Amino acid sequence: MDFGESVIEVSGLRRRYGQSGDKGYEAVRDVSFTVRRGELFALLGTNGAGKTSTVELLEGLARPTAGRIRVLGHDPYEERGAVRPRIGVMLQEGGFPSELTAAETVRMWAGCTTGARPVDEALGLVGLSGRAGVRIKQLSGGERRRLDLALALLGRPEVLFLDEPTTGLDPEARHTTWELVRRLREEGTTVLLTTHYLEEAEALADRLAIMREGQIVATGTPAEVIGAYPARIRFAMPDGWFVGDLPPLAELGVVGHEESGGRIELQTRELQRTLTGLLLWARDKDMELEGLDARTASLEEAFLAIAGATSGRGE
Incomplete structure (x- = not known):
């Protein structure tokens, strides 16, 4: 765009x-x-x-x-x-007056809004057309949240x-x-x-x-x-095989690894290269990598690494 x-x-x-x-x-x-x-x-x-x-x-x-x-x-x-x-x-x-209906609330807000949408249109945008006559106090929390959005959109x-x-x-x-x-x-x-x-x-x-x-x-x-955080490849090898039996990790493009409970995790910034090298090695060894899972980093992983702990400052 x-x-x-x-x-x-x-x-x-x-x-x-x-x-x-x-x-x-x-x-x-x-x-x-x-x-x-x-x-x-x-x-x-x-x-x-x-x-x-x-x-x-x-x-x-x-x-x-x-x-x-x-x-x-x-x-x-x-x-x-x-x-x-x-x-x-x-x-x-x-904060809505609890005794007003959804439609009355939008109508009241429209009186303070330049070029406001029609009430029916505003409620329809957020899926509340069928709840127009329901009092605010009888709406669910999610419905009140959608009403909030309708009011935000009222003035286009x-x-x-x-x-x-x-x-x-x-x-x-x-x-x-x-x-x-x-x-x-x-x-x-x-x-x-x-x-x-x-x-x-x-x-x-x-x-x-x-x-x-x-x-x-x-x-x-x-x-x-x-993309600033490494992708991860997780798998388990048969009994008697260990991380040290893998090809040199640096040659596979691995930037970090962990081994716990019989499962191995490889961290890489070149997922395709690392995964291809690992699978070719496993084929040559006639080995099945159990529970193989390869994925890029998620926004959640990046967020947790970046945001870290706060010092309790206010929102």
């Missing part, structure tokens, strides 16, 4: 809570990135990494301690009137902020939401997503950034981030 100009620009962003010194803490520390028009950008990190603190600044909900933000060419805090009608925001948790936003959009959804509803987000992106909507579901980021994101303790520590396409 060809992306246009940057619609989100972040440079040297900082956000501090509380006073200076030991009485406060810096949740966002010198964060810089851009998001291009029509792109889906995922911001990942463990709890306390600073994701939500960053997104709130992009949404114009607070003033940064330092740094520069531009959303659609404007400062989202100082020029909120120019930005707010053109963005959609789905917070981690919405150019930029959509989704903070943990599929939390509480069952697998079917999650995949339906993914399809909706893909369709919005194909129609030109720029999406900034935070999520704890790494398969969600891997399935949807054009690019991603991983935060740790308020800083971005890795960025790139999912393939680029994953």
Whole structure:
């Protein structure tokens, strides 16, 4: 996909809570990135990494301690009137009047939204047409989450902020939401997503950034981030055979190995070369490699290696 100009620009962003010194803490520390028009950008990190603190600044909900933000060419805090009608925001948790129905809630929100979609259209986008007359207090957690998304889409936003959009959804509803987000992106909507579901980021994101303790520590396409970590080949050999019986591991392109419980794991950055050499060796030895499993690194493995432990900073 060809992306246009940057619609989100972040440079040297900082956000501090509380006073200076030991009485406060810096949740966002010198964060810089851009998001291009029509792109889906995922911001990942463990709890306390600073994701939500960053997104709130992009949404114009607070003033940064330092740094520069531009959303659609404007400062989202100082020029909120120019930005707010053109963005959609789905917070981690919405607060709805419990006695209103789903349709009444959308209608109320539409009264505050420029160029709002019809109520039926908004509910239909998120699969809630059949629940329009149901009171909020009677909706499931997943249904309320979908209502959150309907409100975020009400104004046909150019930029959509989704903070943990599929939390509480069952697998079917999650995949339906993914399809909706893909369709919005194909129609030109720029999406900034935070999520704890790494398969969600891997399935949807054009690019991603991983935060740790308020800083971005890795960025790139999912393939680029994953590609920095070795693939793995796991198998077991017959009794009496050991790792030392294999061909020289360096010649196979192996960069690390482990042996535990009779199973061997080889780590390689050249999966095809290593696997081919291993299988040819096993054929020559007339040996079956039991439970053979070869796969590239996953985003989860890369994330766990990159994100590491946090120091308990706030989201």
